Amino acid sequence: MDEFGQRAIVRLRAGLCAVVVLVLVSVLTGCETEVPPEAPPIEQPPPAALPWQAAIGELDTGAPGIHCSAILVRADMVVTASHCLDISTQGPAAPGQLVFRPDMGATTGALPASRGVSVRMGAQIRSGNLRNQDVPVDWALVQISPPLRSVRPIPVASLTIAQMLRRIGSGDRLITAGYGNGASDTLKERDGCRLFSQQELGLYPDDSWLQLDCFIRTGDSGGAIVLLDGGRPLLVGIVVGWGRNPKVIDRTVAFGANAANFAPYVGQPIAAVLLPPADQLAEAPSFHSPRN
Numbered sequence: 001m002d003e004f005g006q007r008a009i010v011r012l013r014a015g016l017c018a019v020v021v022l023v024l025v026s027v028l029t030g031c032e033t034e035v036p037p038e039a040p041p042i043e044q045p046p047p048a049a050l051p052w053q054a055a056i057g058e059l060d061t062g063a064p065g066i067h068c069s070a071i072l073v074r075a076d077m078v079v080t081a082s083h084c085l086d087i088s089t090q091g092p093a094a095p096g097q098l099v100f101r102p103d104m105g106a107t108t109g110a111l112p113a114s115r116g117v118s119v120r121m122g123a124q125i126r127s128g129n130l131r132n133q134d135v136p137v138d139w140a141l142v143q144i145s146p147p148l149r150s151v152r153p154i155p156v157a158s159l160t161i162a163q164m165l166r167r168i169g170s171g172d173r174l175i176t177a178g179y180g181n182g183a184s185d186t187l188k189e190r191d192g193c194r195l196f197s198q199q200e201l202g203l204y205p206d207d208s209w210l211q212l213d214c215f216i217r218t219g220d221s222g223g224a225i226v227l228l229d230g231g232r233p234l235l236v237g238i239v240v241g242w243g244r245n246p247k248v249i250d251r252t253v254a255f256g257a258n259a260a261n262f263a264p265y266v267g268q269p270i271a272a273v274l275l276p277p278a279d280q281l282a283e284a285p286s287f288h289s290p291r292n
Helices: 004-032 082-086 132-137 161-169
Strands: 056-060 068-072 077-080 099-102 112-122 138-144 173-178 188-191 209-212 224-229 234-245 249-258
Touching: 056 138, 068 099, 068 161, 077 082, 077 234, 082 138, 099 132, 112 234, 161 224, 209 224, 209 234
Parallel strands: none
Antiparallel strands: 056 068, 056 099, 068 077, 077 138, 099 112, 112 138, 173 188, 173 224, 209 249, 224 234, 234 249
16 A cells, blocks of 8 residues: 555544544533432421320329329429329329320320329329318329420419419410310310409419319319410419319319419429428318219
């Protein structure tokens, strides 16, 4: 082959290489642009907030077929009526027999239950007819395990009856809520209950107990008496029982212990709580309830 032919072949090879290089660059460039960008992580929506009523639950006391109500006031503490711990013919329940089941029967589904670890009560009270001095001390704080982190505790307020009535006059709603009427596993909420003033009850200036113009049932003991400001609840008392007070209203009404009786102890370890003797607490008037 002459020199001219050799040069032609060299030029042809160079051209082919250039074309191949361009094609490779084009292919590589195309692959690079076809790779989808990394997708940002999908943010999961936060779980729906449970209503404040979820902090109220059934309290299984170990007595077959009998329960009370209780309210979560701290992640590891509930409050209930003291007489709920002594409703069995076998004697007072041990802490480990107590099982708190929050939000029972709710459409959100049952939440995990917690078991009692230790108890501190205003006084040890037998279920049945309550004496007048039993009303303000008929409460028990129960430490539970495991703590309930998925439920917001209801804040405990230490208010006088006059302060409660002022809040009601300013628009707060007074509500009672508990798991009454047998083993129905359904929270019953009663709105629009009337709170009697000290003057109407002839108790002034005793704020240790509350009387409300609403009807409660067996199993409501230990239930909540709440002031609701919009969607913000305040626990102002617990349901203790029901009965009649003909001096005020001649029909069955609810009564309960003012949360001010146990509010100072909610933030303390149960083992460190020191209670005043029962005879130093203000007495409520004679007022009795049927056996709970």
